[in-house]
Amino acid sequence: MAKIFSRYGDGTPLELDEKELMEELHAGTEDAADRAKVSTLTDDDLKHLYEILASPYKFVSVEPGKEVLLTYDAGTLKIRRVGVNVDRIQALQIYEKIMGADTMELCHVDYSYKPLKPIVTMEQPILEQALLSTHIPLFYGAMPNLGLYSQPDGPFPNPAELLPNGKIKEARESLEQTVEEAVRDIVFAGSAMYESGADGINLDSVGAAGDADFLASLMATKKLKEKYPDICIEIGMAGEFILGMHGELEFEGTRLAGLYAHDQVRLAAQAGATIFGPVVNTNTTETSAWNLARAITFMKACGEVAEIPIHPNMGMGVGAVPVNDHPPIDSVSRASAAMTSLVRLDGL
Amino acid sequence: MAITHAHASGMGGMRGAGDLVARVQMSKGMRTWEAKQYVADKLGVAVAELTDPVIMTEVREDMNIGQITPLPGCAKGIEAKFNIQKALDIQINCVDRFRKRAAI
Amino acid sequence: MISPEIIEEAKQMLVDQNKAKVEEITKKVIADGGDPLELMNQAYIPGINKVGDLFGRGELFLPELMQAADVMKIATDLVNDALATGSNVAAKKAGRVVIATVKGDVHDIGKCIVVSLMKANGFEVYDLGRDIDVDTIIQKADEVNADVIGTSALLTTTMKEQKVLEEALKSAGMRDRFLTMVGGAPVTPRWAARIGADAYAEDAQDGVNKVKELIAQK
Numbered sequence: 001m002a003k004i005f006s007r008y009g010d011g012t013p014l015e016l017d018e019k020e021l022m023e024e025l026h027a028g029t030e031d032a033a034d035r036a037k038v039s040t041l042t043d044d045d046l047k048h049l050y051e052i053l054a055s056p057y058k059f060v061s062v063e064p065g066k067e068v069l070l071t072y073d074a075g076t077l078k079i080r081r082v083g084v085n086v087d088r089i090q091a092l093q094i095y096e097k098i099m100g101a102d103t104m105e106l107c108h109v110d111y112s113y114k115p116l117k118p119i120v121t122m123e124q125p126i127l128e129q130a131l132l133s134t135h136i137p138l139f140y141g142a143m144p145n146l147g148l149y150s151q152p153d154g155p156f157p158n159p160a161e162l163l164p165n166g167k168i169k170e171a172r173e174s175l176e177q178t179v180e181e182a183v184r185d186i187v188f189a190g191s192a193m194y195e196s197g198a199d200g201i202n203l204d205s206v207g208a209a210g211d212a213d214f215l216a217s218l219m220a221t222k223k224l225k226e227k228y229p230d231i232c233i234e235i236g237m238a239g240e241f242i243l244g245m246h247g248e249l250e251f252e253g254t255r256l257a258g259l260y261a262h263d264q265v266r267l268a269a270q271a272g273a274t275i276f277g278p279v280v281n282t283n284t285t286e287t288s289a290w291n292l293a294r295a296i297t298f299m300k301a302c303g304e305v306a307e308i309p310i311h312p313n314m315g316m317g318v319g320a321v322p323v324n325d326h327p328p329i330d331s332v333s334r335a336s337a338a339m340t341s342l343v344r345l346d347g348l
Numbered sequence: 349m350a351i352t353h354a355h356a357s358g359m360g361g362m363r364g365a366g367d368l369v370a371r372v373q374m375s376k377g378m379r380t381w382e383a384k385q386y387v388a389d390k391l392g393v394a395v396a397e398l399t400d401p402v403i404m405t406e407v408r409e410d411m412n413i414g415q416i417t418p419l420p421g422c423a424k425g426i427e428a429k430f431n432i433q434k435a436l437d438i439q440i441n442c443v444d445r446f447r448k449r450a451a452i
Numbered sequence: 453m454i455s456p457e458i459i460e461e462a463k464q465m466l467v468d469q470n471k472a473k474v475e476e477i478t479k480k481v482i483a484d485g486g487d488p489l490e491l492m493n494q495a496y497i498p499g500i501n502k503v504g505d506l507f508g509r510g511e512l513f514l515p516e517l518m519q520a521a522d523v524m525k526i527a528t529d530l531v532n533d534a535l536a537t538g539s540n541v542a543a544k545k546a547g548r549v550v551i552a553t554v555k556g557d558v559h560d561i562g563k564c565i566v567v568s569l570m571k572a573n574g575f576e577v578y579d580l581g582r583d584i585d586v587d588t589i590i591q592k593a594d595e596v597n598a599d600v601i602g603t604s605a606l607l608t609t610t611m612k613e614q615k616v617l618e619e620a621l622k623s624a625g626m627r628d629r630f631l632t633m634v635g636g637a638p639v640t641p642r643w644a645a646r647i648g649a650d651a652y653a654e655d656a657q658d659g660v661n662k663v664k665e666l667i668a669q670k
Contacts, residue, residue, distance in 0.1 A: 010640030035509050061356045065396045068380055069370050070358030072350060097416055100354030102366030103374075131442040133425040135414035135432075136367035137374055138442075147561060160564035164571060164579065166522060168515040197442030200374050209561060210514075230439055232374040244513025245561070258510035274377050284640045285654055309373055309380060314353060316638075323640050325608055327349050336356035346373065346380035348353055 004054050007331050009291050010284040011322035018054070021289050025049055028286070028293030035241075036260040038301035041293060045342055049296065052338045053289055058330050060337045068340050069347030071103045071275075071311055073141055073204050073236060074111060089130045096136045102347070105139040105202055106130055112145035113185045114154070120189050124196040131197045139234065140193035141202030144186060144217050146209035149178035156181075159245055175212040175246045179219070182212075186220035191227065200232035200274070208238035210245030211256040214264075218251045218271040225272030235268045236277030236313060237261070240298060261302035269308045275346070278302050279313045284323050288331050292320035295335075296342050303344035311347035312339060319348075362408070362416050365391065365398040368436060375438040390436050411435055454486045459495045466499035467506070469519035471526060478530045488531040496527045504569055504657040514568060521572035528574055546574035547599040547667040550592050553582035554613035559606035562636060562656075566602065569656040575663065586613065586620045593630050599670065600663050602653070605636040614639070615647040631666040635659055 003015040016024065025046050033040040041049070052060050062068075075095045076088040086094065088106060095101040106127050108116055116123065127140055150158040156178055162171035190201040201224065206217040221233050242264065244257025251267055259267070261278035268276040280295035299312050299319075317323040320335040336348065359366030365387055372383040388395045391411070397403045408415050413435055414428030423431050426446055433440045458477065465473040474496075481491050503520045506512035512520075549570055553563050560582040567579045578596055580588060593601050605611045614634045621627040634644050635653040644652035651666055653659030 008641075010642045012642050059352075059356070064399070067357055067359045067364075067366075067399050069366060069373065070354055070361070071370070075350075095350075096361060096367075099350055100358050100361045100363060100366070101350075102359050102361050102370040128442075131426065132446075135425065135428050136361055137370050147559070153558070158560075160560045161581075163514050163518055164564055164567040164577075166518050168518055172515065194441065195445075197445040199371070199441055230375075230441075241510035243561075243565075244510070244515070247513035247515045257513045260510070274374060283654060284642075284652075308377065316349065321349065323638060325638075327352075329352050332349050332352040333356040336353045340357040347370075348357060 005330070006053065007288045007322060007328065008284065009282045009286050009288065009320075009322055011324040011328060011331065014287065016287065016289065021053060022046070022050060024287045024289035025053075025293040028290035029297045031290075032280075032294040032297035036262065036298055036301060038260075038262060038297065041297055041300065041342070045296070045300075046293070048342060049289075049293060049338055052334050052341075053292070055334070059333045061333060062337050062340045066341060068345060069102045069311065070100065071105075071139075071234075071347055072099070072101050073105050073139075073202060073315075074107050075099075075101070075104055076107055077109060077111065088126060089133065092130055092134050092138065096134055101136060103137040103139060103199070104134070105141040106198075107141050111142050111204070112148055113142045113182065113189050114145065114148045116142055116189045117185050120192045124192055127193060127196045127198060137199035139200040139202040140190075140198040141204050141234075142189070143205045143208060144182050144203055144213050144220070145205070146175075146178045146182050146213045146216060149181050150174060154178070154181075163245070172246050172248070175210075175249070179212050179216045179249075182216035183220045183223065186216065187223045187227070190220065190224050190231075190233075194224070194228055194231050200234055202234045202236060204236045205238040206235050207242050210243040211249045212246050213238075214242050214256050215249045215251055218267055221268070221271040221273050232274040233272065234275040234277060234311070235271075235273045236311075237264065237279040240280045261298050262305050265302050265306045265308070265310060269306075273308060275309045275311055276306065277311045277313050279318050280320070282317050282320055282323055288320060288322070288334070292335055292338055295320045296339060299339060299343045299345065306344070309346035312343065312345055314339065314348045359399050360401065362414060363401040364404045365407075368413075368432065369398065371432065371440065372436060372438060375440070387436065454481055454490055454494070459491070462491060462495035463499040463502070466496055466520060466523055466527065467502050469516060469523050471523045474523050474527050475530065478527055482530070482534045488534040492527070492531045496524060496531075500524050500572055503572060504660060507565075507569065508655055508657045514565065517568050517572060521568065524572055524574065546576070547663065548576040548578070548596055549600045549602055549663060550578045550580065550589060550596065550598040551602040551604070552580035552584035552589050553604045553606075554610050554617075555583055555585045556613065557605050557607055557610035558582050559604075562606065563604045565656045566604070566635065566653070566659050569660050570663070573660050573664075575660075586617045589617060590620060590624065590626065594626070598630055599667050600631045600633055602633045602635065602659065602663070605634070605639060608638045611636070611638055611643065614643075614649065618648050631663075631670065633659065633662055633666070
């Protein structure tokens with residue numbers, strides 16, 4: 001039986017035969033369906049996915065006409081991380097003119113709303129200058145990053161230390177206090193950047209610090225939307241389900257802990273977000289086929305219920321893209337093409 | 349990785365009309381397929397042509413809405429965005445702010 | 453032999469974090485002449501594994517995980533007390549783990565989850581915190597005679613500290629004394645193999661499973 005080149009979730013190459021590839025696809029979709037209580041992919045979906053993965057070509061793409069928006073987060077950081085010493089406005093111009101970006105994001109190296117607060121008036125003129133010389137829509141973005149509000153980085157006791165010691169009540173109280181502070185900071189910085197002319201405000205890696213992180217993002221979104229009805233806000237997630245650090249936090253009557261993408265998107269829309277960026281983590285010990293079938297199953301369920309545009313995250317280690325600093329073209333193009341052709345999505 | 353996505357499934361940004369479709373989505377909350385149709389109607393092209401760099405370069409030049417390779421005297425940056433706002437009939441935050449700050 | 457109904461109830465009560473009920477069942481089984489080790493192996497260990505699985509699926513949350521850990525500790529103490537030898541059999545089986553987030557990295561939420569789940573599984577955990585240099589990690593492992601050293605790194609820029617640890621253990625002639633396990637968002641099986649770590653943990657539950665396997669093979 002012919003062997004098909006594939007990879008593991010960490011990029012390590014492997015070969016599968018036709019039967020093994022199909023078995024991986026079935027196992028991946030079943031895992032997602034079981035976890036998120038959603039439908040598995042249909043036979044037609046799996047057949048299409050199989051064809052993409054079994055393609056003998058190095059690069060696979062969507063059919064012409066089925067392209068979607070490509071949004072970049074943190075691009076002004078990433079270009080400097082690889083040692084290209086350009087300033088942030090130059091980075092935006094490079095992404096706009098050379099990288100094929102449909103939107104871009106200006107961000108600060110700390111990439112969190114809290115440290116942005118004392119330097120916001122220094123960030124505003126940079127955004128204002130960038131807006132004069134660029135053409136594509138510009139977001140200003142950062143992470144809610146509630147971890148920065150607990151000791152030793154912030155004023156409140158650290159839930160990550162309290163919880164393993166069984167201090168549940170104290171951890172919950174601390175998390176509730178961090179939510180209030182984070183909402184204040186996000187609204188403060190988001191307002192400043194919107195008033196400087198940003199096309200959108202991006203809340204990135206939401207939920208990285210658990211359910212309190214998601215709650216703060218939803219509350220801040222709601223406040224910003226009330227303050228500026230025309231504002232565009234994107235909520236991009238950190239992981240596939242909301243980690244219950246607190247466990248009992250609710251947004252307008254819905255418990256947040258444990259929610260998967262198809263439930264998260266409803267709340268994002270309810271809070272007033274314009275675009276939602278769901279995430280599925282790549283499992284490094286499973287195959288690309290398993291990961292891709294799994295990711296598409298979660299995303300398909302999300303796309304079916306979404307009433308706002310969704311841009312699934314397809315960066316390193318998410319959306320079946322391998323966990324590697326330099327994900328291979330074969331894996332990324334297959335993931336990109338498969339996600340775009342099988343999910344009712346709006347962008348990546 | 350970014351370039352791989354751009355080639356595999358992206359709209360191409362300013363090489364096509366990706367930035368314009370994104371603007372409509374961000375401004376009006378439209379899904380991408382609706383925003384594509386909206387932009388195509390406003391530009392007078394077919395939806396399939398929105399990602400064709402040959403056609404879109406000409407359209408962008410004719411409408412003066414910003415090009416990858418700027419020509420002498422063409423609208424660039426905020427100037428182009430004034431024209432995009434008019435062509436697409438959408439709100440662009442920085443254009444409105446510019447107008448207010450420049451008292452025009 | 454303990455009846456399947458009692459085993460199932462004991463397991464479920466642990467998953468439900470019902471401290472009073474677990475205590476009652478355990479005491480009754482022991483008083484009725486049941487084998488406490490059977491209760492541990494058939495009810496409580498599968499129960500705490502289920503807790504880990506539910507946590508990994510987003511169906512049970514950190515506070516509940518910690519409550520389950522508390523209940524597990526009570527069950528373990530009662531079982532140990534009842535064992536004829538009087539020795540701490542369950543705790544000995546679990547092992548001793550030193551854990552830290554590596555130097556230069558201040559992310560501790562992932563590590564917090566691993567520590568919580570390891571404690572729930574009866575491991576003796578020494579959590580050194582975050583931004584911990586290699587010398588401190590080795591010193592603590594030596595001091596407590598750890599079975600396993602677990603390190604977490606959330607950034608591609610801090611992963612290299614896991615390699616530094618492997619090299620430092622070799623230089624000190626201590627590599628064979630400790631088993632090493634690595635984890636964190638950018639960390640992969642490929643990286644673990646490349647630096648010579650003994651195990652890679654995909655997530656917290658996988659970390660617990662891997663530590664159990666490593667110690668069993670020791």
